[in-house]
Amino acid sequence: MTLYHEVNFDGLIGPTHNYAGLAIGNLASDRNKGATSNPRAAVLQGLAKMRALTKLGLRQGFLPPQERPRLDILRAFGFQGTDRQVIDAAARVAPDLLANCYSASSMWTANAATVAPSIDAEDGKVHFTAANLAGNFHRSIEAAETARILRHVFPDASRFAHHPPLPGGVHFGDEGAANHGRLAPSHSESGVHLFVYGEDGEKFPARQKRAASEAVARNHQLSADRCIFAQQSRAALDAGAFHNDVVGVANGNVLFLHEQSFEDRDRAFAEIRAAAPFVEIVEASAADVSLGDAVSSYLFNSQLATLPDGSMALILPRETEENDAARAFVERTVAGNGPIAAAHYFDVRESMRNGGGPACLRLRILLNEAELSGMNQNFILDDAAIDKLEAWAEAHYRDRLHPDDLKDPVFMQETFAALEALTRILGMGSYYSFQR
Numbered sequence: 060m061t062l063y064h065e066v067n068f069d070g071l072i073g074p075t076h077n078y079a080g081l082a083i084g085n086l087a088s089d090r091n092k093g094a095t096s097n098p099r100a101a102v103l104q105g106l107a108k109m110r111a112l113t114k115l116g117l118r119q120g121f122l123p124p125q126e127r128p129r130l131d132i133l134r135a136f137g138f139q140g141t142d143r144q145v146i147d148a149a150a151r152v153a154p155d156l157l158a159n160c161y162s163a164s165s166m167w168t169a170n171a172a173t174v175a176p177s178i179d180a181e182d183g184k185v186h187f188t189a190a191n192l193a194g195n196f197h198r199s200i201e202a203a204e205t206a207r208i209l210r211h212v213f214p215d216a217s218r219f220a221h222h223p224p225l226p227g228g229v230h231f232g233d234e235g236a237a238n239h240g241r242l243a244p245s246h247s248e249s250g251v252h253l254f255v256y257g258e259d260g261e262k263f264p265a266r267q268k269r270a271a272s273e274a275v276a277r278n279h280q281l282s283a284d285r286c287i288f289a290q291q292s293r294a295a296l297d298a299g300a301f302h303n304d305v306v307g308v309a310n311g312n313v314l315f316l317h318e319q320s321f322e323d324r325d326r327a328f329a330e331i332r333a334a335a336p337f338v339e340i341v342e343a344s345a346a347d348v349s350l351g352d353a354v355s356s357y358l359f360n361s362q363l364a365t366l367p368d369g370s371m372a373l374i375l376p377r378e379t380e381e382n383d384a385a386r387a388f389v390e391r392t393v394a395g396n397g398p399i400a401a402a403h404y405f406d407v408r409e410s411m412r413n414g415g416g417p418a419c420l421r422l423r424i425l426l427n428e429a430e431l432s433g434m435n436q437n438f439i440l441d442d443a444a445i446d447k448l449e450a451w452a453e454a455h456y457r458d459r460l461h462p463d464d465l466k467d468p469v470f471m472q473e474t475f476a477a478l479e480a481l482t483r484i485l486g487m488g489s490y491y492s493f494q495r
């Protein structure tokens with residue numbers, strides 16, 4: 060049997076991380092609109108989580124921040140002149156557009172793409188479909204760059220198949236792996252794919268469309284009898300679960316979720332059990348944890364990971380520990396005879412305040428040894444590489460950033476200097492457009 064390993068590619072949090080309140084249906088983003096962020100603390104929190112996962116014995120990769128500000132987009136909207144003039148004019152006339160062009164949202168790599176491991180694809184390749192993220196303007200501008208960075212990190216066409224973001228905007232909205240889970244007896248056996256899509260709620264629009272999930276499954280050459288398409292509950296969407304990974308996570312043979320995750324729970328469970336008879340479902344009832352507590356604590360936005368000894372651990376945000384109902388549920392889950400043996404809590408508060416928990420921050424990819432050695436090694440982390448990135452962040456990141464600070468062209472220069480230094484550390488050449 061060929062062995063497959065879980066490798067998490069976290070988004071390296073960019074120097075422009077800020078609270079502009081841009082995301083629809085995302086209660087945390089809305090609540091913190093206009094607050095002052097700490098980009099330096101944000102990136103260090105993310106790196107600390109990455110380091111801790113390597114210590115737990117998991118392989119850890121990352122994707123670099125995307126280029127911000129997106130001057131090309133400001134120019135496409137008619138702002139002309141030098142870079143400074145473009146920023147000045149946009150700051151005066153279109154500050155909201157400027158904030159969109161400055162968002163560091165590519166940190167949430169669970170939304171970068173959906174990925175199928177080679178063991179599940181008919182042609183034996185690893186398949187990537189970059190998400191179009193059509194539901195929010197600031198996220199839609201990630202899509203083409205995400206497709207490009209994925210090719211840069213996984214260049215070998217004989218092993219990796221890259222599909223462009225789906226066309227059609229919100230009609231075929233696709234938000235990537237955050238609405239997808241894979242179930243299998245183990246990582247090294249063929250899996251069943253659970254795609255969760257939405258229908259608009261009373262309050263919030265659904266970001267992931269069923270037709271988009273179906274297209275991704277076809278792109279990835281997954282066999283139809285091993286794909287399940289289930290509708291997320293409108294109640295969860297309206298409670299603030301703008302991505303399904305806010306109410307559930309799958310890993311190996313385990314599905315860990317809230318009982319109000321699906322619009323039709325019984326039907327979804329029956330389909331999952333029929334396709335994946337080995338599945339163990341660990342479910343929180345609404346009496347254990349209300350939907351409101353699930354969303355505010357991000358209990359289900361945990362990473363559920365299989366450790367080298369075969370046991371499973373939850374990687375949770377501190378906000379879960381601080382919520383009595385959520386913490387009690389975790390304690391009971393770990394103490395019981397079920398498959399989840401441990402819980403580890405991490406401070407990722409800077410990201411959490413924009414609605415991004417531990418699971419949002421990572422794109423999980425199953426790779427075998429040959430695929431691991433066929434990828435660009437600069438994006439796999441060990442202690443020394445993490446040390447370097449920490450030193451880079453200490454040198455280049457601000458510890459206070461208010462959305463109004465985005466209007467200052469000096470901040471643009473600082474940001475470009477940080478990205479320029481990163482390309483040198485990573486041997487990426489003139490990767491970003493401002494370098495060319």
Ligand code: SUG
Nearest residue numbers: 079080081082085088169237302419
């Ligand atoms: O798309 N927040 C992101 C959070 C993404 C979380 N990812 C997962 N659940 N997988 C979003 O809503 C806020 C940015 C701002 O408001 O500036 C933001 O885009």
